[in-house]
Structures are given as C-alpha cells and as structure tokens.
Amino acid sequence: MKTYKDLSPSLRTIMTPGPVEVxxxxxxxxxxxxxxxxxxxxxxxxxxxxxxxxxxxxxxxxxxxxxxxxxxxxxxxxxxxxxxxxxxxxxxxxxxxxxxxxxxxxxxxxxxxxxxxxxxxxxxxxxxxxxxxxxxxxxxxxxxxxxxxxxxxxxxxxxxxxxxxxxxxxxxxxxxxxxxxxxxxxxxxxxxxxxxxxxxxxxxxxxxxxxxxxxxxxxxxxxxxxxxxxxxxxxxxxxxxxxxxxxxxxxxxxxxxxxxxxxxxxxxxxxxxxxxxxxxVLQEGLEERFLRHKRHESALVAGLQAMGLTLFGDPLCKLPVVTCIRIPSGVDGEAVRSMLLNSFGIEIASSFGPLKGQIWRIGTMGFSCNQKNVLHVLGALEATLHWYGVDVSVGKALQAALAVYALDGEG
Amino acid sequence: MKTYKDLSPSLRTIMTPGPVEVxxxxxxxxxxxxxxxxxxxxxxxxxxxxxxxxxxxxxxxxxxxxxxxxxxxxxxxxxxxxxxxxxxxxxxxxxxxxxxxxxxxxxxxxxxxxxxxxxxxxxxxxxxxxxxxxxxxxxxxxxxxxxxxxxxxxxxxxxxxxxxxxxxxxxxxxxxxxxxxxxxxxxxxxxxxxxxxxxxxxxxxxxxxxxxxxxxxxxxxxxxxxxxxxxxxxxxxxxxxxxxxxxxxxxxxxxxxxxxxxxxxxxxxxxxxxxxxxxxVLQEGLEERFLRHKRHESALVAGLQAMGLTLFGDPLCKLPVVTCIRIPSGVDGEAVRSMLLNSFGIEIASSFGPLKGQIWRIGTMGFSCNQKNVLHVLGALEATLHWYGVDVSVGKALQAALAVYALDGEG
Known part of the structure; x- marks a missing residue:
C-alpha cells in the first residue's frame, strides 16, 4: 500500500488576494x-x-x-x-x-x-x-x-x-x-x-x-x-x-x-x-486595522513605482488591499511567479479573463499585510526582474518603501 | 467594548453519533x-x-x-x-x-x-x-x-x-x-x-x-x-x-x-x-478499523444489558457504531444527559421526532471508539441512574464490558 508522508507544508509568504497567511x-x-x-x-x-x-x-x-x-x-x-x-x-x-x-x-x-x-x-x-x-x-x-x-x-x-x-x-x-x-x-x-x-x-x-x-x-x-x-x-x-x-x-x-x-x-x-x-480583529480595532492596511499598501505602491513598474487600474478607485501591476512587455509573468515561489517562498497572484497574462496581483491582506512581507516581496520582485534582464531601477524599491514607513513613524 | 476570553474548550468524552473526538x-x-x-x-x-x-x-x-x-x-x-x-x-x-x-x-x-x-x-x-x-x-x-x-x-x-x-x-x-x-x-x-x-x-x-x-x-x-x-x-x-x-x-x-x-x-x-x-484510517487498516468498532460496540452493549437497560431497535439490523437505549420509564432523559455532561464530562445524544424522549443514543465512532471511553460512559451512566434512584444492577456493567475485552484478548 502506498504510504503518505507527514504533513509538512513549506512556510510561504502569501501575498495573493487570498487565501493569505493565518x-x-x-x-x-x-x-x-x-x-x-x-x-x-x-x-x-x-x-x-x-x-x-x-x-x-x-x-x-x-x-x-x-x-x-x-x-x-x-x-x-x-x-x-x-x-x-x-x-x-x-x-x-x-x-x-x-x-x-x-x-x-x-x-x-x-x-x-x-x-x-x-x-x-x-x-x-x-x-x-x-x-x-x-x-x-x-x-x-x-x-x-x-x-x-x-x-x-x-x-x-x-x-x-x-x-x-x-x-x-x-x-x-x-x-x-x-x-x-x-x-x-x-x-x-x-x-x-x-x-x-x-x-x-x-x-x-x-x-x-x-x-x-x-x-x-x-x-x-x-x-x-x-x-x-x-x-x-x-x-x-x-x-x-x-x-x-x-x-x-x-x-x-x-x-x-x-x-x-x-x-x-x-x-x-x-x-x-x-x-x-x-x-x-476587534483587539486590534477596526480603524487601526484599516489604517494598517492603508500604510502597507502605500509602502508597496511606493516601492513598485520606484522600481519603474506601472500599476493597473484607475488610481481613484484603487482597492487598498489588492495592488495590480502591469507585467512589463516581453516578460513571462508565470516565470516570474515561479521564481518568486521557488527561490523566495513568495506567492503572488496571476489574473483572470481579459487580464490573463497582463497583470500580477499582490494582496496586502490581514496577517500577510505587514512590513516584513512588503519589504520581502519588493526585494524579491526586483531581484527576479533583474535576473530576467528586465530594465528595473535597482536599489530604489526598498528605499522608497522604507521612506513611507519612516514617514509613518515605523521605520 | 466587550472582551472575549481565550478559547479554552473543556475536554469532553464525546460519545454521540457525531461530531466525535478528533x-x-x-x-x-x-x-x-x-x-x-x-x-x-x-x-x-x-x-x-x-x-x-x-x-x-x-x-x-x-x-x-x-x-x-x-x-x-x-x-x-x-x-x-x-x-x-x-x-x-x-x-x-x-x-x-x-x-x-x-x-x-x-x-x-x-x-x-x-x-x-x-x-x-x-x-x-x-x-x-x-x-x-x-x-x-x-x-x-x-x-x-x-x-x-x-x-x-x-x-x-x-x-x-x-x-x-x-x-x-x-x-x-x-x-x-x-x-x-x-x-x-x-x-x-x-x-x-x-x-x-x-x-x-x-x-x-x-x-x-x-x-x-x-x-x-x-x-x-x-x-x-x-x-x-x-x-x-x-x-x-x-x-x-x-x-x-x-x-x-x-x-x-x-x-x-x-x-x-x-x-x-x-x-x-x-x-x-x-x-x-x-x-x-489507512494506517490502521480498514478491516482492523471495522473490527475495532465491532469490539467496542460489543463491550458497550454487554455493559448496558448487564445494567438491565433495554436496547431500541431490531438487533438484526443494529448499526455497529450507534447504540440506542430505551430511557427507563419515569426517568428524565435530559436530566441524565446533563449530569453525564456536567459531572462526568461525557456527551451522549438525545433523539429526534417519534423517538424524542424515548431513547438515548451512544456513538462508538472513530477516535471516540476506545476502551477508556466505553468504560467511562458505562460507569458514569450506571452511577447517574443510581443517583436518580433508577433500579439498575449496580456493579455489573463494567464487569460485563471487561469480560468482552478479556475475551477479545484486550483485558
């Protein structure tokens, strides 16, 4: 009879729009x-x-x-x-x-x-x-x-x-x-x-x-x-x-x-x-929790933009907990996602329907929405794009995110 | 704001037809x-x-x-x-x-x-x-x-x-x-x-x-x-x-x-x-698991009958994992269930529809189906019925169950 191994899931940094870390x-x-x-x-x-x-x-x-x-x-x-x-x-x-x-x-x-x-x-x-x-x-x-x-x-x-x-x-x-x-x-x-x-x-x-x-x-x-x-x-x-x-x-x-x-x-x-x-959630306080989600979104967005990436969607209606990024032209979005997962232990999301292959989606939700994760995903994405020869502004993403956190008194 | 306590469920012996202990x-x-x-x-x-x-x-x-x-x-x-x-x-x-x-x-x-x-x-x-x-x-x-x-x-x-x-x-x-x-x-x-x-x-x-x-x-x-x-x-x-x-x-x-x-x-x-x-389940083996369920059912049934209780239902089609007991006349079935829960930490089940108030149901299922639980529920049920003045044959239930286990080489 086939035997099955002990459960032993890898520890992922889950930055999708769900399910996220618990x-x-x-x-x-x-x-x-x-x-x-x-x-x-x-x-x-x-x-x-x-x-x-x-x-x-x-x-x-x-x-x-x-x-x-x-x-x-x-x-x-x-x-x-x-x-x-x-x-x-x-x-x-x-x-x-x-x-x-x-x-x-x-x-x-x-x-x-x-x-x-x-x-x-x-x-x-x-x-x-x-x-x-x-x-x-x-x-x-x-x-x-x-x-x-x-x-x-x-x-x-x-x-x-x-x-x-x-x-x-x-x-x-x-x-x-x-x-x-x-x-x-x-x-x-x-x-x-x-x-x-x-x-x-x-x-x-x-x-x-x-x-x-x-x-x-x-x-x-x-x-x-x-x-x-x-x-x-x-x-x-x-x-x-x-x-x-x-x-x-x-x-x-x-x-x-x-x-x-x-x-x-x-x-x-x-x-x-x-x-x-x-x-x-109630211990943290609803308002504090909403502010936390906004803070990490700001840092993530600052980092992505400093890297030279373009966000998808009308900024006036941006959902604070999900950030969509246009995949730079010529880049294999799935290859980037695989390298993020296999080298950095990070999961970000692909997309659906008309946006398939066009954008990545990064969630900053709940327990996954924290400074360590945001900085890890920015560093990893920069390194991965650099590895694939994409023209990103190396070294700027983390500085930009850190600046947001510093302004916010968290640096 | 109301605060909510740390989760701290009591450790129950769950002998219902589900959900059972995990x-x-x-x-x-x-x-x-x-x-x-x-x-x-x-x-x-x-x-x-x-x-x-x-x-x-x-x-x-x-x-x-x-x-x-x-x-x-x-x-x-x-x-x-x-x-x-x-x-x-x-x-x-x-x-x-x-x-x-x-x-x-x-x-x-x-x-x-x-x-x-x-x-x-x-x-x-x-x-x-x-x-x-x-x-x-x-x-x-x-x-x-x-x-x-x-x-x-x-x-x-x-x-x-x-x-x-x-x-x-x-x-x-x-x-x-x-x-x-x-x-x-x-x-x-x-x-x-x-x-x-x-x-x-x-x-x-x-x-x-x-x-x-x-x-x-x-x-x-x-x-x-x-x-x-x-x-x-x-x-x-x-x-x-x-x-x-x-x-x-x-x-x-x-x-x-x-x-x-x-x-x-x-x-x-x-x-x-x-x-x-x-x-x-597969580690235990399906056949071994079915035999285990039969063994503990036999011990439970022997104990209940030795106590003088009557089972409900045609014995020729008895489901091995659920045993139904007629509530002795004059006994408040819910009072017995409450005492089992509050004094002994044992949950057994009441019943539905035409059988409401007529029978108790005891499960011997999965992880709950073990010798310790069967003996605990028999001892507790006997003591509870005795406490309420029901004419049960005191001292016989556990002996009868132990005899089943002994026959089975488990005593």
Missing part, C-alpha cells in the same frame, strides 16, 4: 479539542461569534453568522434564499466576481439585468442609481471590492435608491471585510457577505454573512407560502420554495437562534478559527 | 501554516486526498473528493447535480435522514416516491428492489446507516436493480464511512456521500463524496444541453441547468482535475485535516 493564534485555536454542537460551551462560542460579526460588519442586525462553506457559499445562501424564479436582479459588473453574481442569480431562476464598466474602473454611483430607477429590480447584487481588478466600488446612495423601488441590496464584501470599512447599516446594505481567507486571515471554509429584517421578511414570506401550499396538499411549484436545504437562511437562522433547531452539524474547528480571528 | 494528530495538522490553493505543494495534497478517499470508499472511481461544507452539503451536491425537475426519485425511509433525502430532492424539483419502514427496523432489500421495478425512478436515494435509529440497511441487489431500470443509486454513508464496510464498486453504488465528523473523526466541515461515470455522464449531459441553449441564445429553463454554482459537480470536478479550473478557494485547513484523518 495568525498563529488562529492556527493554534484550530488544534483545540472539539465540543459537541449542542454543548452549552459551544453554543456560547457561536453566540460570541455572532456578536463579534455584528461589530465587524458595523451593524445592529440580529442575523450575523457564518455559512459553512467557502466565500461563494455565503453569496449563494443569500441569493438562493431571496430570489424567486422570474425576479429581476440587477448586477453592476466591473470585474470577474460581478459575473459570478450573474451566474448564481441565473441558476436561481432570476431574470438578470446587467450594467458594465471596463475592468480597472468602477461605476459612478449615480449611474447605478439611474439603472435601479430604470430597471426597478427586486434585488441589486454587487461587489464591493473586486480582487480581479483591484478596484473598490463606492456604495453611496445605492442603498437609498434600492429602498425607493423596494429592492434588496446584496453586497459581496468578501475581499473588503476586516481590511476596508464596510458600514452595513450606515450604507443601507440589506445583506452583506464576507470572506474569511482574505482580510480576516482565517482559513477558507466559512463565509460570514449578515442581513436585516427586510431580507428576513422575504425569506419568511417564502416559507409561509410554501407551508400554506403543503397544508392544502398542493404541489409546491419548483423554485417557489428555496431550492437549497443547506443554504436556506430560514432554517439556518433557526439553528443560530436560541431555538437551536437542528440543521447541519456546525463546523466546530472552523468556528473556533473564525471566533479567534474576529477576536484579534 | 485524533490529536488531526488537530495538530490543523495548526500548520496554510498554502495557497494553487501552490504545487497544496495541489499535491489535494491529489493525495483523492487517492486515499478512493481506498476508503473502496472504489476505482476517478472522482472522489470532498465538498466544502458539512455532510448534508455532499448530499445536496450530488442530488442537485443529477436531479432535473420532474425526475422521479425513490427514497426508502427508515429514519430521519431518509426524510432529509426527500426534502432535498423535492427542493431540486423531483417528484419523490417513498416507501417507509418503522423506525428501528430496515427494509428487506427485496422490497426495495420491488419498489424500483414498480416505480422505475430516475434516481434511488437512501441512507446506509441511520444514526437516528441506530439501524443499518443492507444494500444487496439494489445497485443491480437500479441498473435494470437505468436509475442512479445515491447512498448516504455519512455515518458508516470509516467505521463499517462501504463497498462502493462491489455493491454497484453510483454515488456515495461520507461524513467527516463521525467514523473518520475529522471535524465537521467537509463531506467526501465519490461518484462513477454513470453519474458523470448525467452531469455532463446537463452541461451540454445548457451550453447548446446558450449558444442558440435561448433562455435556459429554470431547473434545466444545475440550480447551484457552489455544488455543481461539473465545475467541482474541473477544479479537482489536473485542469484546476478555478472555482471556490479550497478550504485549506480542513483539507489538511481530512488528509491526515484518511492517512490514519
């Missing part, structure tokens, strides 16, 4: 013995996680809990629970993850209307408001931070416009939660989906979500209609009931409420990790 | 630093996990990988990927989890036919074969081991009967995989869903599945039809395309194949845990 304190929490899912000690940990999620989502919503799956599971849980077949969903697209929202909505039976912006730019919020007034959708689904392009979409006024036409606003904040302000209540967001493996720096495998009473009412209405049909013995029309058991928010919230109605078996160890990750 | 080696693996999802070191771990899953499922299927969610996510992934609206699904029900198969199938738009057996019994396989011949379903979905009743269903001849009518046989082996033989290929099972948090003793949060080329053909046919409609610009009828992105086996297998088409971000740490858990 704080050792979070990793440690995952090595603790498990508790049963209805053990009072465990349900208390579930409750604490909900409380902390409310703080991180900046909301007073009752419902804030993780979906037990990776980030897109949270998106799907929200959409499948509120979309009824034939509902019109408006999706403003400015990168790959807008397309994911379209695809999930279509699979839920929605009629999808889209508006598009060129990759590397975002919408003027006015244009989204205009589209909402024109389309009068049931749901608006959009991405807050697009890791595919390194852009962040301002959400001003969109929540209010949705309420005017009684639409629900669903926001994919997978890339921004914990790294960039996400003001759920102040911005009038009805449902927000976060990711664990990016700025929260918890391993992939859970997706924290929050939603308000407008969303809950939509979910409960479907449940009531379904119950009524069943009581009459009428068949439940396909799509009228939530198409998923695993992602049915009505059932999930009964499990996360004091009722504790049995649904799935909560993912014990991932819950430990999320609780610990949130605890560290 | 081997410290698996817990340790979860504290290791993460790798990026396309890091060659990580994709190698994914490949090894697939290989080991094939061994544990006793199959030569190409496809054997985990769904990133809890056990029911694996069930839903299989069903949503193969059920087209209007398909007839036959579900033989003999406990709670049969009803879950019905519910998920209905949400996928299936017309569900059911046959039922009283809880605590199972079907004569002939009766299932007869129902298959009568109903001519597209899919037969059934539970192998019912944790709700502690019964195991023989699957003889059912795979062959399904092939006669071109039905796919989907088996929920969540409770049995790694504890009781599950012979995917020999029994002609087309898709099998396992659980991590039971006999594999990995925390909840992943669901390993396997499926054969008959299932793959069904999935690919849907993809082809959908692609054809899209190319013609025709709308894709609701339900014709797989209703889920997250659970679409066609996309998931592209991610788990050498193509590595990006889908979700694999749950890194859970994958470490599953790989380590499978490694330990």
């Amino acid at each position: 704080d050792p304190r979070v990793l440690r929490s995952m090595s603790y013995p498990i508790l049963g899912q209805f053990d009072p000690e465990f349900t208390e940990l579930m409750n604490e996680t909900m409380e902390m999620l409310r703080d991180v989502f900046q909301t007073n919503n009752q419902w804030a809990f993780p979906i037990d799956g990776t980030s897109r599971s949270g998106i799907e849980a929200v959409l499948v629970s509120i979309i009824e077949p034939g509902d019109k969903v408006l999706v403003p697209i400015y990168g790959r993850f807008g397309h994911l929202l379209v695809e999930i909505s279509e699979r839920c039976g929605a009629e999808v209307a889209i508006i598009e912006q060129e990759w590397g730019t975002v919408f003027d919020p006015i244009d989204i408001v205009t589209a909402i007034e024109r389309e009068k959708p049931t749901i608006v689904a959009m991405v807050h931070g697009e890791t595919s392009t390194g852009c962040i979409q301002k959400l001003d006024g969109i929540g209010a416009a949705c309420r005017e036409v009684d639409a629900l606003l669903v926001v994919d904040a997978v890339a921004t939660i914990g790294g960039v302000p996400v003001k759920t209540d102040e911005w009038g967001l009805d449902a927000v989906i976060g990711g664990t493996q990016k700025c929260l720096s918890v391993p992939s495998g859970m997706s924290p979500i929050t939603y308000n009473d407008r969303v809950e009412a939509r979910v409960q209405r479907r449940k009531t209609i379904e119950r009524g049909l069943r009581e009459k013995g009428s068949p439940v029309a396909i799509g009228k009931t939530v198409a998923s058991n695993y992602f049915d928010l009505g059932m999930l919230q009964d499990y996360w409420s004091p009722k504790r109605l049995n649904h799935h078996t909560e993912a014990t160890t991932m819950l430990y990790a999320l609780r610990e990750g949130l605890r560290l | 081997d410290p080696r698996v817990l340790r693996s979860m504290s290791y630093p993460i790798l990026g999802q396309f890091d060659p070191e990580f994709t190698e771990l994914m490949n090894e996990t697939m290989e080991m899953l094939r061994d544990v499922f006793q199959t030569n299927n190409q496809w054997a990988f985990p769904i990133d969610g809890t056990s029911r996510s694996g069930i839903e992934a299989v069903l949503v990927s193969i059920i087209e609206p209007g398909d007839k699904v036959l579900v033989p029900i003999y406990g709670r989890f049969g009803h879950l198969l019905v519910e998920i199938s209905e949400r996928c738009g299936a017309e569900v036919a059911i046959i039922e057996q009283e809880w605590g019994t199972v079907f004569d396989p002939i009766d299932i074969v007869t129902a298959i011949e009568r109903e001519k379903p597209t899919i037969v979905a059934m539970v192998h081991g019912e944790t709700s009743t502690g019964c195991i269903q023989k699957l003889d001849g059912i795979g062959a009967a399904c092939r006669e009518v071109d039905a796919l046989l989907v088996v929920d082996a969540v409770a049995t995989i790694g504890g009781v033989p599950v012979k995917t290929d020999e029994w002609g099972l087309d898709a099998v869903i396992g659980g991590t948090q039971k006999c594999l003793s990995v925390p909840s949060g992943m669901s390993p599945i396997t499926y054969n080329d008959r299932v793959e053909a069904r999935v690919q046919r849907r993809k082809t039809i959908e692609r054809g409609l899209r190319e013609k610009g025709s709308p894709v009828a609701i339900g014709k395309t797989v209703a889920s992105n997250y659970f679409d086996l066609g996309m998931l297998q592209d991610y788990w194949s050498p193509k590595r088409l990006n889908h979700h971000t694999e749950a890194t740490t859970m994958l470490y845990a599953l790989r380590e858990g499978l490694r330990l």
Whole structure:
C-alpha cells in the first residue's frame, strides 16, 4: 500500500488576494479539542461569534453568522434564499466576481439585468442609481471590492435608491471585510457577505454573512407560502420554495437562534478559527486595522513605482488591499511567479479573463499585510526582474518603501 | 467594548453519533501554516486526498473528493447535480435522514416516491428492489446507516436493480464511512456521500463524496444541453441547468482535475485535516478499523444489558457504531444527559421526532471508539441512574464490558 508522508507544508509568504497567511493564534485555536454542537460551551462560542460579526460588519442586525462553506457559499445562501424564479436582479459588473453574481442569480431562476464598466474602473454611483430607477429590480447584487481588478466600488446612495423601488441590496464584501470599512447599516446594505481567507486571515471554509429584517421578511414570506401550499396538499411549484436545504437562511437562522433547531452539524474547528480571528480583529480595532492596511499598501505602491513598474487600474478607485501591476512587455509573468515561489517562498497572484497574462496581483491582506512581507516581496520582485534582464531601477524599491514607513513613524 | 476570553474548550468524552473526538494528530495538522490553493505543494495534497478517499470508499472511481461544507452539503451536491425537475426519485425511509433525502430532492424539483419502514427496523432489500421495478425512478436515494435509529440497511441487489431500470443509486454513508464496510464498486453504488465528523473523526466541515461515470455522464449531459441553449441564445429553463454554482459537480470536478479550473478557494485547513484523518484510517487498516468498532460496540452493549437497560431497535439490523437505549420509564432523559455532561464530562445524544424522549443514543465512532471511553460512559451512566434512584444492577456493567475485552484478548 502506498504510504503518505507527514504533513509538512513549506512556510510561504502569501501575498495573493487570498487565501493569505493565518495568525498563529488562529492556527493554534484550530488544534483545540472539539465540543459537541449542542454543548452549552459551544453554543456560547457561536453566540460570541455572532456578536463579534455584528461589530465587524458595523451593524445592529440580529442575523450575523457564518455559512459553512467557502466565500461563494455565503453569496449563494443569500441569493438562493431571496430570489424567486422570474425576479429581476440587477448586477453592476466591473470585474470577474460581478459575473459570478450573474451566474448564481441565473441558476436561481432570476431574470438578470446587467450594467458594465471596463475592468480597472468602477461605476459612478449615480449611474447605478439611474439603472435601479430604470430597471426597478427586486434585488441589486454587487461587489464591493473586486480582487480581479483591484478596484473598490463606492456604495453611496445605492442603498437609498434600492429602498425607493423596494429592492434588496446584496453586497459581496468578501475581499473588503476586516481590511476596508464596510458600514452595513450606515450604507443601507440589506445583506452583506464576507470572506474569511482574505482580510480576516482565517482559513477558507466559512463565509460570514449578515442581513436585516427586510431580507428576513422575504425569506419568511417564502416559507409561509410554501407551508400554506403543503397544508392544502398542493404541489409546491419548483423554485417557489428555496431550492437549497443547506443554504436556506430560514432554517439556518433557526439553528443560530436560541431555538437551536437542528440543521447541519456546525463546523466546530472552523468556528473556533473564525471566533479567534474576529477576536484579534476587534483587539486590534477596526480603524487601526484599516489604517494598517492603508500604510502597507502605500509602502508597496511606493516601492513598485520606484522600481519603474506601472500599476493597473484607475488610481481613484484603487482597492487598498489588492495592488495590480502591469507585467512589463516581453516578460513571462508565470516565470516570474515561479521564481518568486521557488527561490523566495513568495506567492503572488496571476489574473483572470481579459487580464490573463497582463497583470500580477499582490494582496496586502490581514496577517500577510505587514512590513516584513512588503519589504520581502519588493526585494524579491526586483531581484527576479533583474535576473530576467528586465530594465528595473535597482536599489530604489526598498528605499522608497522604507521612506513611507519612516514617514509613518515605523521605520 | 466587550472582551472575549481565550478559547479554552473543556475536554469532553464525546460519545454521540457525531461530531466525535478528533485524533490529536488531526488537530495538530490543523495548526500548520496554510498554502495557497494553487501552490504545487497544496495541489499535491489535494491529489493525495483523492487517492486515499478512493481506498476508503473502496472504489476505482476517478472522482472522489470532498465538498466544502458539512455532510448534508455532499448530499445536496450530488442530488442537485443529477436531479432535473420532474425526475422521479425513490427514497426508502427508515429514519430521519431518509426524510432529509426527500426534502432535498423535492427542493431540486423531483417528484419523490417513498416507501417507509418503522423506525428501528430496515427494509428487506427485496422490497426495495420491488419498489424500483414498480416505480422505475430516475434516481434511488437512501441512507446506509441511520444514526437516528441506530439501524443499518443492507444494500444487496439494489445497485443491480437500479441498473435494470437505468436509475442512479445515491447512498448516504455519512455515518458508516470509516467505521463499517462501504463497498462502493462491489455493491454497484453510483454515488456515495461520507461524513467527516463521525467514523473518520475529522471535524465537521467537509463531506467526501465519490461518484462513477454513470453519474458523470448525467452531469455532463446537463452541461451540454445548457451550453447548446446558450449558444442558440435561448433562455435556459429554470431547473434545466444545475440550480447551484457552489455544488455543481461539473465545475467541482474541473477544479479537482489536473485542469484546476478555478472555482471556490479550497478550504485549506480542513483539507489538511481530512488528509491526515484518511492517512490514519489507512494506517490502521480498514478491516482492523471495522473490527475495532465491532469490539467496542460489543463491550458497550454487554455493559448496558448487564445494567438491565433495554436496547431500541431490531438487533438484526443494529448499526455497529450507534447504540440506542430505551430511557427507563419515569426517568428524565435530559436530566441524565446533563449530569453525564456536567459531572462526568461525557456527551451522549438525545433523539429526534417519534423517538424524542424515548431513547438515548451512544456513538462508538472513530477516535471516540476506545476502551477508556466505553468504560467511562458505562460507569458514569450506571452511577447517574443510581443517583436518580433508577433500579439498575449496580456493579455489573463494567464487569460485563471487561469480560468482552478479556475475551477479545484486550483485558
């Protein structure tokens, strides 16, 4: 029989837009013995996680809990629970993850209307408001931070416009939660989906979500209609009931409420990790954490520009936690990434769709977002480009980054 | 701001039908630093996990990988990927989890036919074969081991009967995989869903599945039809395309194949845990592991009977990894469970539906299935019942269990 080696992963410097490095304190929490899912000690940990999620989502919503799956599971849980077949969903697209929202909505039976912006730019919020007034959708689904392009979409006024036409606003904040302000209540967001493996720096495998009473009412209405049909013995029309058991928010919230109605078996160890990750976020302080992300982004950008590299995307909408770099012409982007990985133990990301082969993407997220990592990636990228004979301004990148840190009182 | 305490879970003896205790080696693996999802070191771990899953499922299927969610996510992934609206699904029900198969199938738009057996019994396989011949379903979905009743269903001849009518046989082996033989290929099972948090003793949060080329053909046919409609610009009828992105086996297998088409971000740490858990299963040896489960079940049952307690369910179909006990009349089952937890640090399970308040359920699964735990739970249950004034034969349970172990050469 084939034997398998002891697990022994190399220690990487992970500078992608996720998954990123995990704080050792979070990793440690995952090595603790498990508790049963209805053990009072465990349900208390579930409750604490909900409380902390409310703080991180900046909301007073009752419902804030993780979906037990990776980030897109949270998106799907929200959409499948509120979309009824034939509902019109408006999706403003400015990168790959807008397309994911379209695809999930279509699979839920929605009629999808889209508006598009060129990759590397975002919408003027006015244009989204205009589209909402024109389309009068049931749901608006959009991405807050697009890791595919390194852009962040301002959400001003969109929540209010949705309420005017009684639409629900669903926001994919997978890339921004914990790294960039996400003001759920102040911005009038009805449902927000976060990711664990990016700025929260918890391993992939859970997706924290929050939603308000407008969303809950939509979910409960479907449940009531379904119950009524069943009581009459009428068949439940396909799509009228939530198409998923695993992602049915009505059932999930009964499990996360004091009722504790049995649904799935909560993912014990991932819950430990999320609780610990949130605890560290709140210990650091949200505002301090956002400033930290800005500081290291500034140093990274200063270094890249000093090297003579060009950033991709409109600087006015740059996402602070992802920096996209145009691959210099004639350079094999994948060869550079391989050398970074194999010689320096650094992972940076390639890109998708129209940007494939055009840009590299460097994340400065969560635990990976620190001075040591930023300086290591700048030094390594400079040396690698130099090795491949690219005309970079040798010796300037680290000086420029150090200058940013010195200004910031950290040098 | 509220502060949250350091994580410090109590050390429980978890004798439920899951989640159960996790081997410290698996817990340790979860504290290791993460790798990026396309890091060659990580994709190698994914490949090894697939290989080991094939061994544990006793199959030569190409496809054997985990769904990133809890056990029911694996069930839903299989069903949503193969059920087209209007398909007839036959579900033989003999406990709670049969009803879950019905519910998920209905949400996928299936017309569900059911046959039922009283809880605590199972079907004569002939009766299932007869129902298959009568109903001519597209899919037969059934539970192998019912944790709700502690019964195991023989699957003889059912795979062959399904092939006669071109039905796919989907088996929920969540409770049995790694504890009781599950012979995917020999029994002609087309898709099998396992659980991590039971006999594999990995925390909840992943669901390993396997499926054969008959299932793959069904999935690919849907993809082809959908692609054809899209190319013609025709709308894709609701339900014709797989209703889920997250659970679409066609996309998931592209991610788990050498193509590595990006889908979700694999749950890194859970994958470490599953790989380590499978490694330990294969190190122990499947046959040895099944014998271990039988041995500790025998000791537990001997002890319970010596105490004067009565088991629930037909002994001819007893699931070796779950033992159901009738709560003696006049005893508050929940008070006993609380005392076991609070005084002895032991968790046993209550029950569902028609059995609520009628039985306790004790699991002997995976890492929890050991002599120390069995003796501790017997001693604790005897003392607790005695404390509450129940007429138990004091002093006999441990002697009876020890006698089983002594016979087995382990005393």
